Amino acid sequence: MNAQERYEEWLEKLDPNDPMYQQLLDMKDDPETIKEKFHQNITFGTAGLRGKVTPGTNCMNYYMVGRATQGIANYIKRFGQEAMDKGVVIAHDCRHMSREFCLHTAAILAHNGIRTYIFKDLRATPELAFMVTRLGCKAGINITASHNPKDYNGYKAYWEDGCQVSSSVADGMLEEIEKIDPFTVEKADFEEELKAGKIVILDESYDREYIDHVKSLAIHSGDELDLDIPMVYTPLNGCGTMPFEAMMKERGFRNWHFVEEQKDPDPDFKTVGYPNPEDTKAFKLAEELGRKVGAELLMATDPDADRFAIELRNDEGEYVPLNGNQTGYLLVNYILEGRKDAGTLPENGAMVKSIVTSTMSTRIAEAYGVKMFEALTGFKNICGRIPFLEENGYTYLFGYEESVGYAASPIIRDKDGISAGMLVTEAAAYYRKQGKTLFNVLQELYEKYGYFSEDEPNLVLEGIPGAERIKRMMSYVREHLPTEVAGYKVEKVIDYINGYEDIPASNVLRFYLENGSWFAIRPSGTEPKIKFYFYSVEDSREKSLEVNRKIKDAVMEMVLAVE
Numbered sequence: 001m002n003a004q005e006r007y008e009e010w011l012e013k014l015d016p017n018d019p020m021y022q023q024l025l026d027m028k029d030d031p032e033t034i035k036e037k038f039h040q041n042i043t044f045g046t047a048g049l050r051g052k053v054t055p056g057t058n059c060m061n062y063y064m065v066g067r068a069t070q071g072i073a074n075y076i077k078r079f080g081q082e083a084m085d086k087g088v089v090i091a092h093d094c095r096h097m098s099r100e101f102c103l104h105t106a107a108i109l110a111h112n113g114i115r116t117y118i119f120k121d122l123r124a125t126p127e128l129a130f131m132v133t134r135l136g137c138k139a140g141i142n143i144t145a146s147h148n149p150k151d152y153n154g155y156k157a158y159w160e161d162g163c164q165v166s167s168s169v170a171d172g173m174l175e176e177i178e179k180i181d182p183f184t185v186e187k188a189d190f191e192e193e194l195k196a197g198k199i200v201i202l203d204e205s206y207d208r209e210y211i212d213h214v215k216s217l218a219i220h221s222g223d224e225l226d227l228d229i230p231m232v233y234t235p236l237n238g239c240g241t242m243p244f245e246a247m248m249k250e251r252g253f254r255n256w257h258f259v260e261e262q263k264d265p266d267p268d269f270k271t272v273g274y275p276n277p278e279d280t281k282a283f284k285l286a287e288e289l290g291r292k293v294g295a296e297l298l299m300a301t302d303p304d305a306d307r308f309a310i311e312l313r314n315d316e317g318e319y320v321p322l323n324g325n326q327t328g329y330l331l332v333n334y335i336l337e338g339r340k341d342a343g344t345l346p347e348n349g350a351m352v353k354s355i356v357t358s359t360m361s362t363r364i365a366e367a368y369g370v371k372m373f374e375a376l377t378g379f380k381n382i383c384g385r386i387p388f389l390e391e392n393g394y395t396y397l398f399g400y401e402e403s404v405g406y407a408a409s410p411i412i413r414d415k416d417g418i419s420a421g422m423l424v425t426e427a428a429a430y431y432r433k434q435g436k437t438l439f440n441v442l443q444e445l446y447e448k449y450g451y452f453s454e455d456e457p458n459l460v461l462e463g464i465p466g467a468e469r470i471k472r473m474m475s476y477v478r479e480h481l482p483t484e485v486a487g488y489k490v491e492k493v494i495d496y497i498n499g500y501e502d503i504p505a506s507n508v509l510r511f512y513l514e515n516g517s518w519f520a521i522r523p524s525g526t527e528p529k530i531k532f533y534f535y536s537v538e539d540s541r542e543k544s545l546e547v548n549r550k551i552k553d554a555v556m557e558m559v560l561a562v563e
Contacts, residue, residue, distance in 0.1 A: 003038040004031075006057050010038075013183045020055040036463055044068055044174050047164070047378065047526045050145055050154035053097050060097070060153040062104055063182035068155055069105045069141075070185045071177025073112040076138055078172075083138040086160070087115030089202075091128035092143035093239050093304040094265035095153050098122070101143045105155075107187035110198045117200045122265060124239045124305035125156075126416035127210045131202070133162040133411060134209060147276035147302040148527065150268050161387065162413040164380035167504065211246050214419045217408050218251070218426060219338035225429035227252050232295040233421070234259035234286045236275040237266035238303030243418045253425060257293050259285045269303070277302050277309035278404050280321045287311070287319050296437060297428045301417035308417035309404045310424060312439040320439065324404040325358040325454040327424065329445050330438060331406060332361045334427040335398050336368040345370075350394035352385045354378075354401035355496070355503065355510065356520045356533040360452040361400075364445070370397065376496075376506045377401055378525070383413035402456055402533065450537040453544040455552055459560075462528040469562070470523045470530045476562045477509060477521060486550040488513040517551055521559070532556070 001009070007024070014021045027033045037056025042049050042064050049068055051060045076083050088109055092098035099121070106116045117135060125142055132140040140158030148154070157165045157173065165173065193199040233248070233256060235241045241263055248256055261271045262285060269275045272282050277300035286298045290313070298311040298319060310327055311319040322330075332351065339345040349370040353361055354377045362372040371394070375381040382399040389396050390410075399407040405415030408423060428438050446452070461469050478497075483490050492512040499505040508522040517536040524531055534552045538544035 003035045006038040007034045010055065020061060023055050039464060044177050045170060045525060048154060048156040050148065050152060050526050052151045053153045065101045065104060065155060066108055066185035067180045067182040068177055069108040070180045072139065072157060072173050073109055073114055074176040075173045076114060077112065079138065084114045086136055086138040087117060088139045088141060089117040089128065089131045089135055089137045090141045091119055091123040091125070094122050094237070094267055095145055095303065096267045097153055098143045101153065103190055104187065105141055106199050107190045107193065108185060110193040111186050111188040115198060117202055119202050122239050124243055124418060126306055126412050126414055126418060127207070127243065129158060129162050129414035130210050130213065130412045131206065132158050132160065144304040146304050147307055149274055163383050164378070164414065166380060166384060211243060211250070213409065213411065214247055214422055215250060217419050217423065219335060219423070220426060220430045224433060225426060226432040227429060228255045229429045229432050230293055230295045231256040231297045231299065231425060231428070232259065232286050232290045232293065233299045234262045235301050235305065236272050236277065236282060236303060237262050237264065237269050238275065238301065238305060239265070240301035240305035240417060243305065244301065244421060247418055247422050248425065251422065257289060257295070259289055261285055275303050277307055278324070283311050283321065290319060297425070299421055299424065301421065305417045306415045307404045308406060308420040312437065314439050323454050323456065324402040326442060327404065328357065328361050328400045328406070329364065330427060330442060331400065331420070331423055332364050332398060333445055334423065336365065336370060340368060346395035348394045349397050350389045351397050352382045352399035354382060355508065356522065357400065357402045358452055358454055358535050360449055363449045374503065376503060379405060379407060379414045383407055386410050386413065446541060451539060451541045451544045452535060452537045453541065453548040455534040455548055456532065457552065457556070458529045458531045460529050466528050473530055473559050473562045474507060474523065477559065482558065485511070485513060486554040488515050488517065488551070515547065517547060519551060519555060
């Protein structure tokens with residue numbers, strides 16, 4: 001069916017009393033809107049679903065959420081009664097319709113005879129990842145759009161290993177999902193299934209277990225730390241408030257401050273607009289509070305508290321935003337330095353970074369005798385390496401990617417802004433006891449391992465025209481591979497489209513230049529963006545930044561010429 005036919009089918013099948021029915025009528029004379037909302041069934045990939053909350057087959061609504069849930073239920077049933085009894089744990093964030101989609105999903109699974117666990121209200125993504133293995137579930141589902149704008153929601157699927165579903169599992173789920181007519185999905189009575197024990201609401205003891213596990217990741221404690229270090233934290237009106245507050249209080253930090261305007265959940269994110277801690281504008285209120293209280297460190301998590309970003313006060317008293325690579329340098333070094341000093345650095349230690357993350361962290365790891373493995377972007381890939389590492393005699397120590405995601409535990413197999421926040425806070429308090437700031441430590445790392453620079457621009461190209469232009473951009477670069485960029489010879493190109501060595505296939509291009517710089521290009525899998533990653537290393541930070549800028553300008557000029 002084409003978009004118009006799908007639209008007409010919805011008009012025919014939707015109950016006129018359904019609030020979405022009037023929304024459908026409102027678009028009947030708008031063919032472009034109909035095309036945008038109905039040109040396809042919302043894609044279920046390895047990141048699950050993500051789209052705007054609105055009627056349409058390409059959107060997030062009860063019918064498309066129900067379709068995905070019924071398909072996943074059918075996939076779980078392939079594995080028999082044991083898998084159904086193991087069940088599914090579901091969490092959700094603070095977005096519009098998140099709680100409603102969570103309860104809808106639970107009722108559909110219960111109708112299929114699958115045990116379901118939910119929380120009393122919103123919970124952070126990393127706690128959901130932890131609970132999949134803690135409860136021994138067959139799968140997990142998280143209703144969240146992470147850091148996307150307020151109009152979006154999403155649906156992430158996890159498998160029994162605690163990771164977001166691998167490509168093979170996602171393909172199996174998709175096979176079942178594609179068989180489902182969204183208007184035929186049935187659900188059980190929620191209250192009846194709750195009484196019968198098929199749906200279980202998890203109590204606070206499970207939150208306690210998650211917080212205790214986060215605290216167990218500590219490197220230093222007690223008198224080694226200056227617990228009076230002044231700090232500011234903002235959850236950006238998302239899920240981070242409860243777990244972050246519990247962690248900070250129980251670790252004994254005495255001089256940290258919430259951004260009060262952003263402490264409570266708000267699905268409209270009125271205080272921040274775009275709730276992505278990678279965006280320095282998200283730190284506006286944190287900076288204002290930081291100046292009032294003399295904070296040395298500013299911290300933020302995104303709405304589902306899996307991403308974590310920081311700003312540091314420099315020697316001039318100004319707040320400097322760190323990108324995900326720079327925070328990664330600090331964490332990689334802090335973990336390895338601390339474990340070496342404590343005599344707990346394993347013989348076969350391993351870390352994992354994404355293929356588009358800076359190689360400076362590889363230098364740091366190797367200096368401690370730790371091997372840095374690479375994976376495709378996304379923590380289903382980064383944490384998906386953990387079973388391989390354990391099977392081959394390695395001890396997993398840390399994983400991260402440049403988009404402010406960090407995984408410090410081999411058990412929490414997704415990025416975790418709460419444990420990352422604990423480790424960064426602890427590191428700041430540890431170095432302060434030694435008379436240094438995290439900003440000072442970052443400069444020392446540059447001096448020791450090379451003055452790297454990092455830049456990760458992206459182009460937002462929305463809708464069908466945007467998606468088509470991104471495809472043309474990637475095709476053009478592949479068909480016209482540059483032999484030099486900004487005056488530097490291209491020495492090597494890796495195209496991951498068919499896989500490379502032990503890295504699976506992905507739509508990523510990576511270019512290595514003769515001066516040691518490299519860059520990569522890839523379309524986002526969850527947002528209407530094409531992303532770029534530029535890295536250079538020189539004998540000073542200033543020179544490195546200048547070289548990186550020249551390379552970036554040359555590449556962006558080439559790509560932007562593609563209409």
